[in-house]
Amino acid sequence: MEKEHLPYNRPLIEEEEIKAVVNTLNSGWLTMGPKTVEFEKSIAEYTGAKNAIAVNSCTAAMHLSLIALNIGKGDEVITTPYTFASTGNVIVHVGAKPVFVDIERETYNIDPEKIKEAITPKTKAIIPVHYAGQPCEMKSIMKTAEDNDLSVIEDAAHAIGAEYESKKIGTFGTTTCFSFYATKNITTGEGGAITTDDDKLAGKLRILRLHGISKDAWKRYSEKGSWYYEIEDCGWKYNMTDVQAALGIHQLKKLDRFTEMRRKLAEIYDEELKKVEEVITPSENPNAKHVYHLYPILLKRFNRNRFIEKMSERGIGCSVHFIPLHLHPFYKNMFGFKKGDYPSAEWVFEREVSLPLYPKMRSEDVVSVANHITEVLR
Ligand SMILES: *Cc1c(COP(=O)(O)O)cnc(C)c1O
Numbered sequence: 001m002e003k004e005h006l007p008y009n010r011p012l013i014e015e016e017e018i019k020a021v022v023n024t025l026n027s028g029w030l031t032m033g034p035k036t037v038e039f040e041k042s043i044a045e046y047t048g049a050k051n052a053i054a055v056n057s058c059t060a061a062m063h064l065s066l067i068a069l070n071i072g073k074g075d076e077v078i079t080t081p082y083t084f085a086s087t088g089n090v091i092v093h094v095g096a097k098p099v100f101v102d103i104e105r106e107t108y109n110i111d112p113e114k115i116k117e118a119i120t121p122k123t124k125a126i127i128p129v130h131y132a133g134q135p136c137e138m139k140s141i142m143k144t145a146e147d148n149d150l151s152v153i154e155d156a157a158h159a160i161g162a163e164y165e166s167k168k169i170g171t172f173g174t175t176t177c178f179s180f181y182a183t184k185n186i187t188t189g190e191g192g193a194i195t196t197d198d199d200k201l202a203g204k205l206r207i208l209r210l211h212g213i214s215k216d217a218w219k220r221y222s223e224k225g226s227w228y229y230e231i232e233d234c235g236w237k238y239n240m241t242d243v244q245a246a247l248g249i250h251q252l253k254k255l256d257r258f259t260e261m262r263r264k265l266a267e268i269y270d271e272e273l274k275k276v277e278e279v280i281t282p283s284e285n286p287n288a289k290h291v292y293h294l295y296p297i298l299l300k301r302f303n304r305n306r307f308i309e310k311m312s313e314r315g316i317g318c319s320v321h322f323i324p325l326h327l328h329p330f331y332k333n334m335f336g337f338k339k340g341d342y343p344s345a346e347w348v349f350e351r352e353v354s355l356p357l358y359p360k361m362r363s364e365d366v367v368s369v370a371n372h373i374t375e376v377l378r
Contacts, residue, residue: 006365008317008356009183012258016250024246032210032239039245040193042252043178047160047170049195051202054240054248055209058157058179058192059086062127064238065153065175065194066094068204071124078118079127079155080110081324082345087127087155088325098335099123100326102342106283108132108296108352111344112140119144125151130159130169132282132321133185133262133291138164138172153177158293160185161259165287170195175205180244185258185293186251188244209238261359262292265366269295269355272370278302278377280351294321298351302377307353310376316369319354 024035036054043052055061071077073095079087081100091098101114108131115126126145128136136154145152152173156162160178162169170176175198180191196202207214212235240248266282273279280298284290299307308318324345326337339346356369 005315006317006356006361006369008319008354010358010360011182011187012254012359013187013247014250014254017247020246020250021243024242027242029242031241032245033242035242035245035249036240039240039248039252042249043170043193043195046252046255047168047176047195049170049176050197051195051199053194053196053202053205053209054245055192055194055238056240056244057086057181057190057238058155058177059090060209060236060238061175061177061179061192061194062086062153062155063090063093064205064208064236065177066090066096066125068201068208069125069151069153069174071096071151074122075124076120076122077125077127078110078115078123080129080131080345081326081342082108082110082131082348083129083155083322083325084157085325085328086157087129088331091127092334096124097122098325098331100337100342100345102344103131103348105344105347107134107136107285108282108348109134109136110141112137112144115141115144119148119150123148123150125153125174127153127155128173129155129157130162131294132296133158133162133293134282134285135159135162135164135169135288135290137285142172151175157181157184159291161255161289162291163289171197174198175201180248180251185262185291186248186255188240188248188251191240191244191248193240204233207232208235211235211237258359259291262357263290265357265361265363266290266292266295268363268366269297269357269370272367273297273373276370276374276377279373292357294354295357296321296352296354298348299353299377300351304351304353307376311353311372314372314376316372317356320349320352321354322349324349
């Protein structure tokens with residue numbers, strides 16, 4: 001049998017993106033400039049948010065959101081343990097304490113009921129993560145936040161294009177943070193964005209993402225601008241570049257097409273894997289539109305690590321999302337978390353496998369992966 005080579009993820013860059021990057025290089029605008037402004041406008045338009053601020057990663061987007069909301073020492077921030085390093089790390093970076101709330105075993109998203117129990121007088125914000133591209137229960141989360149005067153910073157690294165009650169992710173929380181990292185649903189190589197309906201907060205975020213300087217570089221250096229600037233705050237070097245934005249503008253135009261391809265492939269997986277008793281396929285919240293950044297299955301009994309090894313021998317790349325944050329050495333040592341603290345996150349982690357899924361995959365590839373799964377589990 002010929003060995004297949006199916007990675008678990010692969011970005012889709014087409015001719016338009018390549019041309020746009022070359023044009024930008026020829027334009028002389030290498031750092032933040034008119035393309036970044038154009039990209040921000042398209043993100044705001046696409047999500048329906050009033051403001052979009054482009055930055056160099058989703059990590060930077062969440063870090064700046066916490067800073068702009070004055071969250072720091074002595075404060076607590078509620079999030080899920082079932083996420084990537086960034087979500088927890090940014091809380092620690094501002095000097096606040098991460099308070100984990102366990103996930104639901106159906107959606108793998110933070111449990112909105114358990115959030116209520118975790119709130120203390122020190123709680124300042126909630127960071128829900130839309131795991132795999134499936135929106136959290138935003139209605140319940142926003143109600144809890146309003147009742148307790150908390151900010152909500154959405155980690156939407158997986159969820160650009162996703163919808164909750166027919167409204168795009170990007171307009172629910174105080175801020176929403178997107179990632180355009182190479183593996184995400186659209187990419188600028190590295191990159192991110194913050195959306196918010198709060199104009200004042202948006203102004204603060206714009207200043208903080210570039211040294212705390214009162215004017216953007218493109219204004220300072222353009223013919224209309226001047227040499228004069230003021231440092232209003234102690235900001236960061238978190239800006240996006242025009243080379244990235246040029247890529248992003250074209251990727252965003254294709255997002256709905258990419259999403260439909262992802263959803264179609266997920267449907268084929270659902271159909272094929274329904275026949276496999278050992279596999280639990282991902283559930284879809286009927287109130288939301290899942291954009292399948294990941295296609296996470298759970299194995300009921302078969303050893304997860306052995307399964308990934310066997311798939312790899314067949315040339316099929318699988319991955320695991322995520323090792324719960326409370327099981328990592330830093331979080332154990334710093335905050336005293338231990339195994340057993342978040343049973344649902346651990347239960348999902350021990351069984352989870354992310355199958356190959358990206359827009360360029362063909363229907364036949366999905367059927368083939370499903371067939372390999374059946375053989376491996378036999
Ligand atoms: C990828 C990812 C991030 C970080 O995104 P960057 O743009 O690489 O900083 C944050 N949260 C989750 C859940 C992610 O998967």
